Amino acid sequence: MKAPECPVARHAAARPADAALAFQGRRWSWRDLDEEVTAAEQHVRPGGRNVLVAHNTPETVFRLFAAARRRAWTVVIHPGLAAPEARARMAQSQVGAPAAGPAVVVFTSGTTGTPRGAILSTRALQASAAASAQVLGTDAGSRWLCNLPLCHVGGLAMLWRVLHDGAFLELHPRFDPRMTAAALQHDGITHASLVGTTLLRLLDGTPVWQHALRAVLVGGGPARPDVVTRARAAGVPVRLTYGLTEGCSQVTTQRAPRGLDAGLPLPGTTVRIVDDAGSPAATGGIELRGPTLFDGYLDDPRATAAAHHDGWLRTGDVGSLDAEGRLTVHCRRTDLVLRGGENVYPAEVEAVLLAHPAVQDAAVLPEEHARLGQVPVALVVAGADEAVLRAWCADRLARFKVPERFRFVAALPRTALGKLDRAALRGLAGGPSG
DSSP: OOOTTOHHHHHHHHOTTSEEEEETTEEEEHHHHHHHHHHHGGGOOTTSEEEEEOOSSHHHHHHHHHHHHTTOEEEEEOTTOOHHHHHHHHHHHTTTOOOSSOEEEEEOOOTTSSOOEEEEEHHHHHHHHHHHHHHHTOOTTOEEEEOSOTTSHHHHHHHHHHHHHTOEEEEOSSOOHHHHHHHHHHSOOOEEEEEHHHHHHHHHTOOOOOTTOOEEEEESSOOOHHHHHHHHHTTOOEEEEEEEGGGTEEEEEOSSSOSSSOOEEOTTOEEEEEOTTSOBOSEEEEEEESTTOOOEETTOHHHHHHHEETTEEEEEEEEEEOTTOOEEEEEEGGGOEEETTEEEOHHHHHHHHHTSTTEEEEEEEEEEETTTEEEEEEEEEESSOHHHHHHHHHTTSOGGGSOSEEEEOSOOOBOTTSOBOHHHHHHHHOSOBO
């Protein structure tokens, strides 16, 4: 029996023939989707933890919505994990153990440590979708393109946005620049989400942007200013956004495609900046509270307690707010370089390096230093030598921000979402300085 609050069943009753989902030439109406979700319910263990290897396929969508309808938990597993990693996630998930209330468990990216399972309640996902709709102006006529992994919060949040509005979703198995460009040109797509690296790959294909496109959310880390400027000049309505798994993805979003900040908080979400003592600060730790916060980490009360305090979530990111309350994200707290008492934000130095015409990619990391505590070091994919890049930085940055040393590499490691993999980068950087 279908839960009366099931959005799939509600949309199927109200608009049965309207398009709901498309994948590789196949289409499902809301009535079709309701039937698929009903069939998928047989694979759901009510009241338990259901593990789902979340490929970007319609079957993943059916299973996720079926579990929500049956008020069960779904622990999503990245399909690209090696066998030992997958076994570890499954063991950590304790398949079949009792669980209160419907939720999705998403493992954090693990770029700064061991991945943890963040518990995202259906209530929080619905609150995020409702707030996002207010900011983006989405409705049943919206058409979303999803090429983000459904095993990550960005893809999952998009599913719940579509579900909230009764909108249409075109699902791709992965990001492919030609496939994405074709969808944006011919399929009437109104909204999409990308990260900086996929936006750049799309721009290099010089697609023709159609007038139907109303917003392209770009997040997943600090965006390159030159890429954002280039995209907007090409007619792409880029709206920068900041989010994290523990906040059900979207936390702040630009209200219009201009500027390089991450925008204002979503309705119902409050963001503040504090120093290490928890006092208000101009630049410091980003904390937030609101109805979209996660319930905690899977079977890890110590980590949950460390992340929460007095109703606020410690994000682990460093940022600042302007007079209007718009957020600028500087870096992860663990990536901040504390050089002799001066703060060096990697994103700022990376932006300067990336502006050099011979630099294809760049990352800046903290490195231990005997006298200064830490110094910034740069890993670069470039066709210029160190002297050239050092002079370039010295002309554009304060002396303490110029990298202590440069290391040239063939490529920089990135996560499945295209974000710099900071944990892997530390292994490339080498040992301490002076």
